[in-house]
Amino acid sequence: MNNRGGAPICLKDLDFRFSQKVKRWAGTDFHTCLQCRSCSGGCPFSEYMDYMPNGVMRLVQLGLKSEALTCNTIWICVGCHTCTIQCPMAIDIPGVMDVLREQAIAEHADILEPDILNVHREVLGSIERYGRTHKLEIMLRYKLKTRDLISDWTVGMKMLAKRKLDLTPSRIERIDDVKKIFQE
């Protein structure tokens, strides 16, 4: 699964309208990408990605929609902006990743890292319920969903012992405000 050199790009089914849409939504012009690979060299997690960040820029330039929406890169990227700071063309690469992730969900594309998406969904679920994140519940729900209660048992116990995980959530008073956000 680790394709350290970056996966090869095949030129077929080019969808330039997709390219234009991503550009508009992300508000950044990835067509200026020089393929210098500064982003991929700096990215702390590129070794775990199928396409390197510069590869994803190429995919969206060419309108290779299906490849862009089904790569694991968009899920591994945490938006730390190490790439942005190194990009000589000032491309907001994590901004492009945000758009691709949202599109992948909207278009029911294959999600290459479903567990990471599960984490995001649990975090948002917690915010919707309480207005804030309740870490213990997020962890427990995530663990139940992925049927893995064992792996972080020791860590969880240590955090509970140090009172790092509150048993009850911190709630906001006007929760209707937040419900409204999620209903919009």
Add this chain to the structure above:
Amino acid sequence: MPETNSADFSYFPGCSLATTAKESNQSLIECCRKMGINLVELADWNCCGSSSAHSINHQVAFDLACRNLSLAPPGRPLVAACPSCTLRLKHAQQRLRNDEAARSRYRQMWGRPFDPDLSVRHFFGILAGVDMDGLLSTLGRVQINMTYVPYYGCMLNRPFALRALSDHQEVMEKTLAGVGLQPKRWSYGSQCCGTFLTVARPDIVTPKVNAILQGAADSGAECIVTACAMCHMNLEVRCTLKNPIPIFHFSEILSLAFGTSKHKNWFARHLIDPRPLLKSKGLAAS
């Protein structure tokens, strides 16, 4: 002890500081108090959306940040201590400044117009304007003869659109220089901690975190000082090295430098116990 004249700031703690990193919250409030900065918690603040909201739903991310902005009373800067929360708030603020449709949505949802003059800042931005030497002379300084590596995580990285808004380069080094703390050179000061990958992909985060902690130890530092409470948690939780060096929140160290006596519940909450190191330096004995 003389205190400088108090200035009021609206304060956005964020979920990490409010829950997992209470010691970071308490020490921040304490060191600000010593500096004459009165942090008034933003009433009924909500989560900034964290990494997850902007990752999968940009509209929810924007609205969550907007609600917080709308709660801030006018004429008082809004300060956040979490680099990630700060970025989310600033991101929304910038969109509001540039986009009439966004401002109209804001008015409609929160029943008041967007305040373009609201100053949103990270705690470090305030520190940069503080005369630390003068302050330490007034308050009396506690010498901390300890070596450390400053760990900023990704807070120094920003999207280009927000690049000009602040520069937190070397804030920790400059601030701590006056009390004897010596920074060591290392390569991991701006390395990402892995953030949310820690939940679903600890297999990715653990080697990254171990490299950071090993790099710190190899530099000869006795401890790591972190700018971000989430980084702090990831480093502590995912490290599998045998004898990792302790990791402090920056605000804990700054409070110690100001001679605080309110540290009772801070250091016991760390997963990597810093108390033996502090004791060996004659600090935080009680």
